[in-house]
Amino acid sequence: MVKVRVLVTAGIALTLATVAGCSGEGSSDRAAPTGATSPAPTLTVAATDYLPKPAPTTPIAPAVDPSIVLGSALRAYLPTARTVPSGWTLDTKYGPATPSDSGTQVLSGTTGLGPAAPCDVMSNMTIVDGEAAYASQQMRSTDGAYAALVTVDSFRTGQATKQLAVIRDFVARCPSYVDKHVGTGGGDVETHLSVEPVDGLGDEALHFKIIPQGAYRTNETVIVRIGDRVLQFRCTSDERGRLPDMESLARDLAKAVK
Numbered sequence: 001m002v003k004v005r006v007l008v009t010a011g012i013a014l015t016l017a018t019v020a021g022c023s024g025e026g027s028s029d030r031a032a033p034t035g036a037t038s039p040a041p042t043l044t045v046a047a048t049d050y051l052p053k054p055a056p057t058t059p060i061a062p063a064v065d066p067s068i069v070l071g072s073a074l075r076a077y078l079p080t081a082r083t084v085p086s087g088w089t090l091d092t093k094y095g096p097a098t099p100s101d102s103g104t105q106v107l108s109g110t111t112g113l114g115p116a117a118p119c120d121v122m123s124n125m126t127i128v129d130g131e132a133a134y135a136s137q138q139m140r141s142t143d144g145a146y147a148a149l150v151t152v153d154s155f156r157t158g159q160a161t162k163q164l165a166v167i168r169d170f171v172a173r174c175p176s177y178v179d180k181h182v183g184t185g186g187g188d189v190e191t192h193l194s195v196e197p198v199d200g201l202g203d204e205a206l207h208f209k210i211i212p213q214g215a216y217r218t219n220e221t222v223i224v225r226i227g228d229r230v231l232q233f234r235c236t237s238d239e240r241g242r243l244p245d246m247e248s249l250a251r252d253l254a255k256a257v258k
Helices: 071-077 119-123 159-173 246-254
Strands: 058-060 088-090 106-108 132-141 147-155 176-179 189-197 204-212 219-226 229-236
Touching: 071 132, 071 147, 119 176, 147 159, 159 189, 159 204, 159 219, 159 229, 204 246, 219 246, 229 246
Parallel strands: none
Antiparallel strands: 058 106, 088 132, 106 132, 132 147, 147 229, 176 189, 189 204, 204 219, 219 229
């Protein structure tokens, strides 16, 4: 069996573990069942999907900067059963469709994508990090083809702009890296990175792609800055290498972020 590995990076304070495509089965606290389901004649896909769960964080005092919207309030910016984009629903496969968030805490952290960071740091690196609050919601397409993660982060004044600049600079410096021992049979996988601006979306927006070379699936995130808030919409290609219309969906989701 050829197992298709998806190389993913997490959003603020969230980890989306290795998945085989955007579709599949799984939960945040137990191993998911595996199966071989692929229409492609030469490729058998191990359909393993894990829902996100909080990553280790360090809480700090929440009232240092009143510009930060705390996680418990950021839930208001996430899709609901009434506002979810057409063709999608909240993911209730392993529990109620309730978002996760940082509550009344602000999470401390600093970006690890600076000039001194090695290129392969992206193997386990968050796309957007730093000192912020967050809330996130899992969605699933009604046809069952895709699952996606929507995250809204709230940064200190001016920090969201710096976060997007760091991403652009990192990709310019590190257009590719080698992910060690993650391929079929434990081999290395050359992985390409790209980031492109998205016009007319928020105050600024980026379409970030992680593209492993070989029989591995692309992971993509549309990152939208709206003032000091950042919306992340992330999905991974299915077994045929297809993705939903990421930028169009991000436009719909960004309408709720203020």
